[in-house]
Amino acid sequence: MAFEFQNILANHIPETSRVTxxxxxxxxxxxxxxxxxxxxHTEILECLKEALEESGSELAVYPHPQGNTPLRQYIAEKIGRDRDINVSEDEIILGNGSGQPIDMICAVLLNPGDIAITDSFVYGGTLNTLRRHFADIRGVDSDEKGMDPEKLDAVIGEAIKSGRKPKFVYLIATFQNPQGWTIPEDRRKELLAVTQKHGVPILEDDCYADNRYDGDLPTSMANLDDTNSVMYVGSFSKTIAPGMSLGYMTAPKLILDRAMGVKSGRVSEFTAMAVEKYARKYLDxxxxxxxxxxxxxxxxxxxxxxxxxxxxxxxxxxxxxxxxxxxxxxxxxxxxxxxxxxxxxxxxxxxxxxxxxxxxxxxxxxxxxxxxxxxxxxxxxxxxxxxxxxxxxxxxx
Ligand SMILES: Cc1ncc(COP(=O)(O)O)c(C=O)c1O
Known part of the structure; x- marks a missing residue:
């Protein structure tokens, strides 16, 4: 008789509600x-060869716990140049895509039942991660300029009134998945005014910032915030390929420290070496x-x-x-x-x-x-x- 794994599943393990x-x-x-x-492919192969010739023997040792240092240096330079976020490589943690940092941030902040706020339609991968951490997810409606600040204010206010302050607001402020809008700078400031008034941090998922075809790119929420309340994740999935499985996060020091405590698994040094070389030479x-x-x-x-x-x-x-x-x-x-x-x-x-x-x-x-x-x-x-x-x-x- 076949073994019944159904009988030993962990309590409350969510069933996936995605339709594929x-x-x-x-x-x-x-x-x-x-x-x-x-x-x-050709350029990646060329860069992998160069990287292995230069530092291939480093693959014999386990990588830096936060991930390949030259790649973290590159990311710090890139988000400084493109997103006005000024951090050093010490404040960057690499992940297997940006999904892993999002998961680490959830692990650091969410107790079962905690409230996390998202758009009323938002990237399903993050919804699944929030569900896995047993978050109480509250969706906020948007218009063509993104999440509505008054509605956000009401949703946070109501949660606080019930004695449960939301742990964070998850925002894909630029080229939102799936709704497609980008939050303009004035709306970003209005949203920050609301979150700062209530003392709720933001998790900014900026994985589409480079994929711009028209219009101006607003500065990051992280740059507009002067209270150190924004955690930031990015990815190479939408600029090089999802198959490279490389993303990153930066956040206030306490979150970075605790994220390292919950991080499981390593980021491939092999891939990171090639991506660093590739990014410096060809990514732009x-x-x-x-x-x-x-x-x-x-x-x-x-x-x-x-x-x-x-x-x-x-x-x-x-x-x-x-x-x-x-x-x-x-x-x-x-x-x-x-x-x-x-x-x-x-x-x-x-x-x-x-x-x-x-x-x-x-x-x-x-x-x-x-x-x-x-x-x-x-x-x-x-x-x-x-x-x-x-x-x-x-x-x-
Ligand atoms: C908004 C958003 N965040 C994160 C991801 C995950 O990207 P990664 O491949 O870097 O984990 C995706 C992938 O589609 C996405 O749309």
């Missing part, structure tokens, strides 16, 4: 892949190249939505990032159509419920990622999706 079809569609607008064609020009490619893809998807989705849906018009957030007819239920979309028309997308703190809102929203397919396939995939949704009565003809 079993196979990838040819027109894959579901998962957040960047452009696969421009992936710089690579970012320019991929942004030009992603701009074309975004424009192809927006044009195809305009041609095929008619007036019964609304969608975001992002200046950067990888996603378009589509609101379908009120009351539509897209979750049931997700699997069939892949099997019948080869089009993958994510239902809005994947981004909902409760998993119960967003049935009438879809997130479309335009990073992976070529523009012609994006146009074809959106047209197929529109026909499918028309037939299912989700879009008006």
């Amino acid at each position: 079809p079993a196979r990838k569609g040819k027109y894959d607008f579901a998962v957040a892949y960047p452009d696969p064609v421009s992936l710089p 020009s690579h970012i320019e190249e991929i942004n030009s490619i992603q701009r074309t893809k975004r424009d192809a998807m927006l044009a195809s939505l305009g041609e095929n989705f008619g007036t019964s849906a609304e969608w975001s018009n992002p200046d950067g990032g990888l996603y378009i957030w589509v609101k379908l007819k009120e009351g539509s239920d897209i979750v049931a159509l997700n699997e069939r979309s892949v099997s019948e028309i080869d089009v993958g997308f994510h239902p809005g419920t994947n981004y909902s703190p409760t998993g119960k809102t967003g049935q009438d929203h879809i997130r479309l990622c335009y990073g992976y397919n070529e523009p012609e396939d994006i146009t074809e995939g959106i047209s197929r999706l529109a026909n499918f949704l028309h037939k299912e009565g989700v879009l008006d003809s």
Whole structure:
């Protein structure tokens, strides 16, 4: 008889509420892949070779507990230059992507049942991490400028009144996943005024800051805060590749110290060596190249939505990032159509419920990622999706 692991699962281990079809569609607008064609294998290989020739024998020893020092130096320089965050390499901890630092920050701050605030639709990976730490997640609505400060004030105020001050507010202030907006500087200041008034810190997830196609890039929340209340995470997943699995955090010293206490696993020194060399030599020009490619893809998807989705849906018009957030007819239920979309028309997308703190809102929203397919396939995939949704009565003809 097969062993029943079900009987020994830890108490309250959350079931995943994410909806992901079993196979990838040819027109894959579901998962957040960047452009696969421009992936710089040749340059990465060249940099790996150089790094190993220079310092390969260092792989014989365990790396610095905070991760490869030259890469931490590079990150400190980069976020100083691009995000106005002035820290030294001692204040940077590398992670296996930015997901690991987010998990470490949750481990440091959250007791089971603690309140954490997010947008009312937000990156599902962080929602899953918050759930794993048994957070009580409170979503705050946004408009086209991002999280609404008055609503945030009300949600924090209500939590405090009930004797449970929120532990932090998680914000993807730039090119939000999935909603696509970027919080302008004035709104960032208003949000900080609210969090500072209540004494609640912010976890700023800035992993899309480099993926800008239009408009100005507002300075980081971390820079605008003068009370040392912002913890900051970033990643190379959206600029080099998710497969490199490299991200980082910086935060006030106490959080960094405690994060080192809860960190489990090491960050690959092998990868970090190659990425440091690659980043210094090529990353800026690579970012320019991929942004030009992603701009074309975004424009192809927006044009195809305009041609095929008619007036019964609304969608975001992002200046950067990888996603378009589509609101379908009120009351539509897209979750049931997700699997069939892949099997019948080869089009993958994510239902809005994947981004909902409760998993119960967003049935009438879809997130479309335009990073992976070529523009012609994006146009074809959106047209197929529109026909499918028309037939299912989700879009008006
Ligand atoms: C907002 C946000 N944060 C973090 C991540 C995770 O990135 P990483 O691959 O660096 O763990 C993602 C990935 O899609 C994301 O969208």
